[in-house]
Amino acid sequence: MLSGTPLDLLLLAGGIVALYGGAELLVAGAGRLAMGIGLRAATVGVTVIAFATTAPELFVSTIGALNVSSDVGLGTIVGSNIANIGLVLGISALIKPLQISDRVLRQHVPVMVFAAILLVALGANGRIGRLEGVLFLLALAGFTAGILYAVSEESPPMVDEPDAESGASVRDVALVVGGLVTLVVGSR
Structure with missing residues (x-):
């Protein structure tokens, strides 16, 4: 054994x-x-x-x-976020250069930077408690709601393939x- x-x-x-x-x-x-x-x-x-x-x-x-x-x-x-940016983005770009839209740079990257700053600010006292957890969840909910709204405003509905299962x-x-x-x- x-x-x-x-x-x-x-x-x-x-x-x-x-x-x-x-x-x-x-x-x-x-x-x-x-x-x-x-x-x-x-x-x-x-x-x-x-x-x-x-x-x-x-x-x-x-x-x-x-x-x-x-x-x-x-x-x-923290390690996962660093790996996602460094490893995943790095390898993806090595395989095929990535085109980054202005929208991503204007909207999504600042939110990512804001999340990192929020982590540093809320963790400055050496503790992230329930209140900070609620603040993180509220920030996530706001970001997600904004994304869903933007997607619903500009994405055309999906066209189902004739053979695709429904439901x-x-x-x-x-x-x-x-x-x-x-x-x-x-x-x-």
């Missing part, structure tokens, strides 16, 4: 695989579910897919903060639930 470091490495690898698999299931199920109930493609991308791809960090940081230390939770959040299916719900369960298991 494995013990110590080999077991820890095996558990780490299993957790990484479970987080990846859970995120894939969640994104697939949530995207299909949202499209099945008639949401526009742009709305699905901005909300469902964006939030679903954040789920691994949410589970790892929450369980890390509860079981290990709050430093693990905060480190996961949400039990399979889509099962993918979402399976993805969430796998994320919980992987984050432990």
Whole structure:
């Protein structure tokens, strides 16, 4: 039987695989579910897919903060943002140069900078408590509402393909639930 470091490495690898698999299931199920109930493609991308791809960090940081230390939770959040900007954006640009619209630079990048400044300002006293959590959630809700409004004003409705299934299916719900369960298991 494995013990110590080999077991820890095996558990780490299993957790990484479970987080990846859970995120894939969640994104697939949530995207299909949202499209099945008639949401526009742009709305699905901005909300469902964006939030679903954040789920691994949410589970790892929450369980890390509860079981290990709050430093693990905060480190996961900050590290994930740095990796998303540096690693994901960097590799994507190496593969194919990215065209950045003026709208992204004018609207989304300032919000990202504002979120970083908000983290520094609210955490300056060495603690992020419930009040700060509520402020972060309110800022997120405001940003999301603004995005959804902008998307609804300019995106044409999706045109369904003749052979496409309509409506949400039990399979889509099962993918979402399976993805969430796998994320919980992987984050432990």
